[in-house]
Amino acid sequence: MPSLCHKQAAVCPRCGLQLTVYHRNASQRIIALATTSLIFLLASLPFKFLSFSASGQYQSIDILGSLWILVEKDYGLLALIQAIAVLILPAFVLVSLLYLLVPLSMGFRPAKAKGVIKMLFKLLPWTMAEIFLIGVLVSLIKIVSMADIGLGLSFYAYLLFTISMTITLLHVDKYQLNLLFHDEVVAEDHTPVNPTHSIQTTWALLFTSVLLYIPANILPIMHTNILGSDEPSTILGGVILLWKMGSYPIAIIIFIASVFVPVAKIIILFWLNYSVQAKQQHAHSERIFWYRVTEFVGRWSMIDVFVVAVLVSLIQLGNIMSILPGHAALAFCGVVICTMLAAMSFDSRLIWCEPEKNKKTLKNKKVEKTR
Secondary structure: OOOOOOOOEEEOOOOOOEEEEOOOOHHHHHHHHHHHHHHHHHHOOOOOOEEEEEOOEEEEEOHHHHHHHHHHOOOHHHHHHHHHHHHHHHHHHHHHHHHHHHHHHOOOOOOOHHHHHHHHHHHHHHOOHHHHHHHHHHHHHHHOOOOEEEEOHHHHHHHHHHHHHHHHHHOOOHHHHHHHHOOOOOOOOOOOOOHHHHHHHHHHHHHHHHHHHHHHHHOOOEEEEEOOEEEEEOHHHHHHHHHHOOOHHHHHHHHHHHHHHHHHHHHHHHHHHHHHHOOOOOOHHHHHHHHHHHHHHHHHHHHHHHHHHHHHHHOEOOOOEEEEEOHHHHHHHHHHHHHHHHHHHOOHHHHHOOOHHHHHHHHHHHHHHHO
């Protein structure tokens, strides 16, 4: 890799992937932004997050209290997923960046830096603070016509945390971060390790996703109880309801994130995995493009899961009105997790591998040319 100037990027000549970009004083910026993000995250915990009032009844929640409500409703797994994705992992990422860069700015290297960097980038795709925030906004739009909604101090603190963390991660570059702790970053071996294992693992996760997608769409994702009357709602039913309410942009967002994206991602990964198993030698650029699309959009399907979690935590007004999660919430969460794992297990380097027959032919031609 050549030395780069300020804001200069290195791009792969074969597939067009941006390998790295150099920012002058990036470490100092990351330290400042990560510290700011952590302060806002801590500030979002002790105060009210949202409040809901209808028919003389009032309910307010904070972030930690909302998790406890899910546990009380026997959805501890949903509470655990939310806590990990929107609190624990974002905090871990920020603390890891400070652990790496603060000692380095003082002139000494932290212990186990290489392992921390590796763990940091493995967990980064599972941080979903911005997706949770969009889920909160969608849930508020769903209920704004039936009650008065209040935004607490914690909501604004979490909003600022999300913005700060997003800007922080824009400055984080894996190659440049490794370069700070090594005089030279050694390129990884581009020979796929056990391609059969990669293909089989991806197939297993994709078929699991398909099996989970059926109950995720057939079963109710949440139950709305109004004056003793239970109204179950499926994912598609929620989209239709938002459309009838006139919330067209939100209905489109939910449809794309919860219906279109999971199906499209499964189909694309089926195609990609079959193409590498069949050792197809065409459309390399198109295949790597669609693989990167699936990697980027997969986590955004969690919006609907967070919408359910927020509504269940917020709307608990006894017999007047209450919302409970349905079994589809966990099934759909399983779909998102399995498709994300499938994209991670798929070895994109297999797209560029040539069959052994072509390699031997090319090698023989080189030998003949040398002779």
